[in-house]
Amino acid sequence: MATEAKTKYDRQLRIWGEQGQSALEKASICLLNCGPTGSEALKNLVLGGIGSVTVVDGSKVEAFDLGNNFMLDQESLGQSKAKCVSAFLQELNDAVKAKFVEESPETLIETKPSFFTQFTLVIATQLLDRYLLKLDKICWQANVILVVARSYGLTGLVRISMKEHDVIESKPDHFLDDLRLHNPWPELKEYAHTFDLNVKTPVVHKHIPYIVILINIAEEWANTHGGSLPSTRQEKRDFKDQVKAHMLNLDEENYKEAMDASFKVSAPRGISSHLLQIINDSAAEVDSTSSDFWVLVAALKEFIENEGDGEPPLEGSIPDMTSLTDYYINLQKIYQAKAESDCLAMEQRVRNILKRIGRDPESISKASIKNFCKNARKLFVCRYRQLEDEYNTPVLPELQKYLTDEDYSFAVGFYILLRAVDRFAANYNRFPGMFDGDMDEDISWLKTIAVGILNDLGFHGSTIPEDLINEMCRFGGAELHAVAALIGGIASQEVIKLVTKQFVPLTGTFIFNGIDQKSQVLPF
Amino acid sequence: MADEALPEIRWRDVNKLLARPGNIVAPTFAHSPQLRDDLGKYVRVLVVGAGGLGCELLKDLALMGFQNIDVIDMDTIEVSNLNRQFLFRLQDVGKSKAEVAAKRVMQRVSGVTIVPHFCRIEDKDIEFYNNFQIIVLGLDSIEARSYINSVACSFLEYDDNDNPIEETVKPMVDGGTEGFKGHARVIMPGTTPCFECTIWLFPPQVKFPLCTLAETPRTAAHCIEYAHLIRWDEVHSGKAFDADNPEHMQWVYSEAVKRADLFGITGVTYSLTQGVVKNIIPAIASTNAIISAACALETFKLVSGCSKTLSNYLTYNGLDGIHIKATDFVREKDCLVCGPGTLIELETSVTLLQFIESLAEHPKLLISKPSITYRGNNLYMQAPPILEEMTRSNLRLPLFNLMDKVPKGTVHVSGSTDKDGKRTSCLRKLRVVFKGVDGIVDMDVAGGS
Numbered sequence: 001m002a003t004e005a006k007t008k009y010d011r012q013l014r015i016w017g018e019q020g021q022s023a024l025e026k027a028s029i030c031l032l033n034c035g036p037t038g039s040e041a042l043k044n045l046v047l048g049g050i051g052s053v054t055v056v057d058g059s060k061v062e063a064f065d066l067g068n069n070f071m072l073d074q075e076s077l078g079q080s081k082a083k084c085v086s087a088f089l090q091e092l093n094d095a096v097k098a099k100f101v102e103e104s105p106e107t108l109i110e111t112k113p114s115f116f117t118q119f120t121l122v123i124a125t126q127l128l129d130r131y132l133l134k135l136d137k138i139c140w141q142a143n144v145i146l147v148v149a150r151s152y153g154l155t156g157l158v159r160i161s162m163k164e165h166d167v168i169e170s171k172p173d174h175f176l177d178d179l180r181l182h183n184p185w186p187e188l189k190e191y192a193h194t195f196d197l198n199v200k201t202p203v204v205h206k207h208i209p210y211i212v213i214l215i216n217i218a219e220e221w222a223n224t225h226g227g228s229l230p231s232t233r234q235e236k237r238d239f240k241d242q243v244k245a246h247m248l249n250l251d252e253e254n255y256k257e258a259m260d261a262s263f264k265v266s267a268p269r270g271i272s273s274h275l276l277q278i279i280n281d282s283a284a285e286v287d288s289t290s291s292d293f294w295v296l297v298a299a300l301k302e303f304i305e306n307e308g309d310g311e312p313p314l315e316g317s318i319p320d321m322t323s324l325t326d327y328y329i330n331l332q333k334i335y336q337a338k339a340e341s342d343c344l345a346m347e348q349r350v351r352n353i354l355k356r357i358g359r360d361p362e363s364i365s366k367a368s369i370k371n372f373c374k375n376a377r378k379l380f381v382c383r384y385r386q387l388e389d390e391y392n393t394p395v396l397p398e399l400q401k402y403l404t405d406e407d408y409s410f411a412v413g414f415y416i417l418l419r420a421v422d423r424f425a426a427n428y429n430r431f432p433g434m435f436d437g438d439m440d441e442d443i444s445w446l447k448t449i450a451v452g453i454l455n456d457l458g459f460h461g462s463t464i465p466e467d468l469i470n471e472m473c474r475f476g477g478a479e480l481h482a483v484a485a486l487i488g489g490i491a492s493q494e495v496i497k498l499v500t501k502q503f504v505p506l507t508g509t510f511i512f513n514g515i516d517q518k519s520q521v522l523p524f
Numbered sequence: 525m526a527d528e529a530l531p532e533i534r535w536r537d538v539n540k541l542l543a544r545p546g547n548i549v550a551p552t553f554a555h556s557p558q559l560r561d562d563l564g565k566y567v568r569v570l571v572v573g574a575g576g577l578g579c580e581l582l583k584d585l586a587l588m589g590f591q592n593i594d595v596i597d598m599d600t601i602e603v604s605n606l607n608r609q610f611l612f613r614l615q616d617v618g619k620s621k622a623e624v625a626a627k628r629v630m631q632r633v634s635g636v637t638i639v640p641h642f643c644r645i646e647d648k649d650i651e652f653y654n655n656f657q658i659i660v661l662g663l664d665s666i667e668a669r670s671y672i673n674s675v676a677c678s679f680l681e682y683d684d685n686d687n688p689i690e691e692t693v694k695p696m697v698d699g700g701t702e703g704f705k706g707h708a709r710v711i712m713p714g715t716t717p718c719f720e721c722t723i724w725l726f727p728p729q730v731k732f733p734l735c736t737l738a739e740t741p742r743t744a745a746h747c748i749e750y751a752h753l754i755r756w757d758e759v760h761s762g763k764a765f766d767a768d769n770p771e772h773m774q775w776v777y778s779e780a781v782k783r784a785d786l787f788g789i790t791g792v793t794y795s796l797t798q799g800v801v802k803n804i805i806p807a808i809a810s811t812n813a814i815i816s817a818a819c820a821l822e823t824f825k826l827v828s829g830c831s832k833t834l835s836n837y838l839t840y841n842g843l844d845g846i847h848i849k850a851t852d853f854v855r856e857k858d859c860l861v862c863g864p865g866t867l868i869e870l871e872t873s874v875t876l877l878q879f880i881e882s883l884a885e886h887p888k889l890l891i892s893k894p895s896i897t898y899r900g901n902n903l904y905m906q907a908p909p910i911l912e913e914m915t916r917s918n919l920r921l922p923l924f925n926l927m928d929k930v931p932k933g934t935v936h937v938s939g940s941t942d943k944d945g946k947r948t949s950c951l952r953k954l955r956v957v958f959k960g961v962d963g964i965v966d967m968d969v970a971g972g973s
Contacts, residue, residue, distance in 0.1 A: 010604045014799065014806040015703050036587075044809035047607055066634075067534035070583050073632045074530065092610055153540065154821075154831060158846075173843055207740065320743050325787050328742040436544070467547040474544050478537035481587035482821040485580070489813035493704070493842050496810065503704065504844040514821055515548055517708075517834040519848040 005049070005095070012048055020500035021049065025095075027499045028052045030119040032105035032135075034085040036069045036481050037151040038125035040488030043071070045495060046089045052097035053089060054119070057082040058104030068481040106131050113138040121145040121498065123491055126479065129391075129422040136161050136387040145498055148387075149491040152421065153475020154514030155414040156487040159524070160494060160506055161387055166293040167380035168372055169502045175378060178315035181214050182229060182267045188334055192216050197246050205248050209323040209331055210258035217243055217258075218265045230266050239265065254322040270310040271377070278379055279304065288357045292364050295357075296372045297379070299349040303342070313342035313373040343373045382507050390509075390524040394457050398523050403462055411511040411520035413468045418511075420450040421472065431477030443473045471515070483514055530634055535560045538589045541830045550829035559828060564591035564635070567827055570656040571595045572645060572672055574621040576807050577662025577699050579611045580816030582625055585660070586633040588824045594656070596641040596648070597622040608809040645671055646949050650936065651900060654679055654694070660823055661698040662816065664805060666726050667948050669698060673711070673719035674951040677862040678936050680713045686864055688714025695826055699819040703806045704842040706815040708834070710822050716836040717855045718862035725837075729803065744784060744791035748800045751779035767802050776801060814840060860888060865934055865955035872924040872958050876904055879923050883937060889952060894939035898927055903935070924958050931961040 001009075001018060013021060027050055031038045034057045042053050061076040061084060069085075076084040086100035101108075105124070108115050109131050116122055116138050124135055124146060132148060139146040139161065146161040184192070192215040199205050218229060221239055230239040240262045247255045271279075279301040283290070286298045304312055316339025318332060347369050351361040399415075402408035424432050424446055432442035447469050454462050490510060497505045508521040532539075542559040549555075569590050571581050574597035585593055599621050601612045611628040612621070622640035630638055641648065645668060653659065653675045663669050676694040683689050696711040698719070711718055736742075737750040756765050756776065766772050777797040784792045798804060818838060825831045834850055841847040860866060866888055870879065876896065883891045896903040903918050903926050905911040918926060927933050938951040 004603070007603045008606050010607075010795070010798075011804070011807040012607050014795075014804065015808060040813060043610060044608075044813055047610055047809040049607070063531060063533045064536040066530060067589075068537050068587055070587060070632055074634055091613075171843065173841070320746075322736075323740065323742060325740050325742055325789075328740075329788050433540075439544075470547040474540065474546050476540045476544075478540040480537055480541070480821075482584050482817045482824060484817075485584055485813050486817035486821070489810045489817060490842070490846060493808075493810035493814070496808075497842075503842075506845050508845070510846050514831070516832045517818065517822075517838050517848070517850050519846075521846055 009049060016496070016500045016502050020502050023500045024049055024496065025051050027120040028054070028118070029495065030054045030056060030116065030122045032056050032122065032124045033126045034069075034071070034081055035065075035126055035151075035479050036484035037149050037156075037479060037488045037491075038123060039069055039071045039085050039089075040485045041123055041125070041149060041491040041495070042085075042089055042488075043092065044489060044492035046092045046096045046098065048496065049093060049095055050495075050499075052099065053086075055082045055086045055089070055098070055100040056103060056105050056108065057085070057100075058102060058107065068479055068484065070481075105135075109135050109138070116144055117142040119144055121147060121495060123147045123149060123495065125149045125488075125491075126151070128425055129387075129419065130426060133387050133391070140386055147491050147494055147498070149487050150418065151479050151484040151487045151512075152418060153472065153478050153480065154483060155418065155472075155475075156483055156512040156514075157415070157418055158487060158490045158494065158506065158510040158512075159387075159508075160498070161384055162498075163384065165382040165384075165498060165501075165505060166291070167382070167501055167504055168293070168296075168375045168378075170375070170378045170380045170504050171502055172378060176264070176267070177317075177319050178377065179211060179264060179318065180311070180314065181211065181218065181261075181264045183269055183311065184215050185338055187338065189215065189219075191330065191334055192219075202248060204324075206252040206254055207322065207324040207327065208254055209321050209327050210254050210261055211318065211321070211331060212327070213243065213246070213254065213258040214262060214265055217246065236263060236266055257321055271304060271312055275312065275377060275379065278381055281381065286353060286357055288359060290357065292368070295353055295359075295364065296350060296369065298353050299346055300372075300376055302349050302353075303346050307342070307345045312376040313346055314339045315374055315377070316340070317374075339373065343370050346373055380504050382505060384507070385524055395523050396458055399457070400459060400462075402520075402522065403459065407518055408520050408522075409465070410468065410513045410515065410518060411522060413464045414472075414511050414513060415509065415522055416450055416453055416464055417446070417468065417472045419453055420446055421477070423449050423453070433473035433476035435476075439473060443470060446473055483512065486514075487512060532560070535589055542589075542828055546830065549831055550825075550833070553829035555830070560589050563589050563828060566592075567658075568592045568594070568656045569823065569827075570653065570659045571662060572659060572668070573597055573662035573664075574625040574640075575599065575605065575662065575664065576608045576701065576809075576812040577816045577819070578621070579609045579625055580813055581660055581662050581699075581820055582611070582629045582638060583633075584817055584820030585823065586629050586636040586638070588820055590824075591636045593636065594639045594641060595622045595626055596643065596645060597625075598642065598644045608807055608812050610809070650675055650678065650897070650938070650951070656694075658823055658827060659694065659696045660819055661696060662819070663698075664700070669719050670723075671949050671951070672696070674861050676711075677713045677718055677720075678951055678953050680862060680953075681934070682714070682864040697819045697823050697826070699815040701807060701811045701815050703808065704811055706811050706840045707838060708815050708818040708822065708840070709837040710826065710834050711836070713862045715855070717853045718859060720861040721856035721859045722837075722853055741783065741787055741789060744780070744789060744793075744796055745800045747783040747787070747789055747792055748776065748780040748797050750783055751776045752801050755779050755783075773798060773801065811840075811842065814842075860952065865953040867955045867957065869957050869959055870923060872922060872961065874923055875920055876923050876926060877919040880904065880919075883939070889937075889954075890941050891937055891939040891950065891952065892941070894937045897936045897938075898933065906939070923956070924961075927956065929961075930958075932957040 031042050034055045059081050061072050061079055061081050065072050071085045071088040080102045082100035082102050086098045090098040136146055148159045150157050192212045195208055195212050197216055230236045240259050243258050243262055283294045284297045284301055286294050316336050318335055350364055350369055354361045402412045421431055432446040433439055450464050494505050497503045508523045510521050513519045539560055543557040545555045571578055574595050600618055601616045601621055603617055605612055611625045616624050620642040622642050626638035626640040659676055676696050679692050679694045681689045681692040693713055699708045732749055737746055741747050777794050780792045822834050825833050835852050837851045837853050839849050880894055883889050883894050893906050895905045902915055904915045933956055935954050935956055940947050941950045
């Protein structure tokens, strides 16, 4: 990467690295409708250096566009909206290709479905659901990712639609270090045994790394407890006291760290239920059509059942801890060596599997395998439902539960009402409350439609709060800039996660609640 | 900018909320077709910071119908801002953030006036901040937040029942981001917790013990901090390290590499060196957009009353799906900053100089080098020299006389105090009560000395 780009992107490279950046630079994004929601979503992606953007919009700029869209100014009045927005976006970053198509997205969906297959991802904004349902089918078939974003008064939604999204680098915020204190391998044990916890030299005593302290005391414990490690609450407390009893004085940082980490000795062996579900997924029974990800999972499954003895490959890194430099570096090397040998075993299995399914055994690089091993405990598989399925067969029990939950009731209400306004628009060719004169009538019509949707979904006898229906009509289809910037911001963030394949994307429908900011993600 | 050219139809969407009655609105909400115009004409908003959040805030506020905005920022534009601070271009590098940001937004949104202030927040006198109905903060430092918070809270007055007097409440909306995470909050001094009430939400930065750096380095960061904090001074006696000087940074990097090699430590890179030395917080456009939009929306709702407002602290996390949570924190009753003020009892004979000296020893205050104001009048100013000279003669006068012989009154003290071993600017409100003067009735006020 050129020095200038490195400096320009420095603050984001610290998050997704050069690999993430290069994935972004290869992506081509299509935006449908360039009101503020769509324009703001693209703005964030263009600043970050996305490969190319194509703005699709058939409308001309009108006076009210200048009240909510920063990418349009007085000189744009009467011109193609797509052209003006694309020109502004180009100004933000000349490394990005900004293109436009002056055509209504609805027409493209109806008449030229092949148009969408050229993109990595389509962001559909402010699109009525009858078109979304069609677009979703097109994208699903062509394996193009669809991100739906909608701003409506003080509410809005973001939703992802694709078959499956697999994440290796989920980069969770807090995750237990992979130290194996409960199950140390022979080399680690051997190294721990070279230390005498009763050493009298204070400078040595206070610099024994806590990993060594805990392995040795755990062994002491096991010897007096029939080979088992502390498991009950009382035992864990006693174990901690046993650690404390080794302190020469109370300000020995390494012993404080050992006490804080003492619970790690009691960590259950084996893999998490989350990981178990992934290795037992039917997709892990691989054939020649399987993706690299599932080939790696298949190898992981074999590894866990064989060399791993129930454990995944070791991650290989340790956190900083009070220690003399030498002790720490030695520990680091022991962990690294084990990680490397685990990785080697994994590589062997990957190559064999590839051969077995008739693929080039070298078609997955060593670096990819290594990266997979480092993240094996943190894999994520996100599966989505088609929009049509969500519409026809909703996850009733959960929605039902949320309908009466104080923290969720507005979100579920908005979820139903956002559908209701689209049905309203299909019937009356305008949004409820769009014109002042129709207000009372629109409120009662919207209510009827909302109750109809609830009944269709199977929530017989349920209602939406009157206040919320009133507010929805008051919004009158308004696209407020602040709401659009927020919804567009979330849409762009999800695009980044999907394109870089880092972090975990949204796996439900995000419903924005701009009234009291209690937004929620609803299952679909 | 010819605003006349653009009819009110421009605000069609905003007016849906402002001109129509609603069912879920603030009790004070008075819907009217005129409201948008009033918002534009009569409301002055201050945006503090013209960086990642500030750029977004200026755009968002201008497009929500605010037309009188000021922005203050002491920084100049750097190349590494360009991945998110969308009002700046490569050719703007080196110019004032506040000035360029103001100009760009005014170019695109007709009818809005944005006044830039290219200076430190402490350079403005306290009264400057009283010109605004609401203050929106887009900052990345705890110290700056704390300072603005203390200024806004200093305007707050309480009635005799210790209830905040509404006209003196200066609302603040504060945002912050780090990578995929962020927060947005609404501060109504006297009602919701101020920044200081919940200071524990911002734990102090962890520093490496010097003995680790000097004797037992284990990580790349230890080697870098050794070069930066210890080795630099050993070699460059007296020459201050400048993190913005690439030669200095390069020197620290190469020293760190040497040290890492010596101890067999890996992972020192130039990028990590910059990150550790400058304490760089990763930042991306999307999170800034999301948090700023939430802040702008709350500002719009607070000022207009057109809906409910956030109560009172929103946390955002986009690492694993999307998690948004609103938490209703409660005020610290005895907060030194937003409470009724620290009570100080004085003899009428105490001179201003004696009073100033007592502040340095007061256990709750520990303020050194204070400047004192009373009802907007400078009683004593430490700087600039001309003001110092003008107010110096007050030092030997009794404070009682300087305060027009009132039995009790509130004085504002700005100076510096020690916080975690770091000198920080502070502003405190003191409730001075003179002994033996008629009119003292209630002595059971909160925050007694």
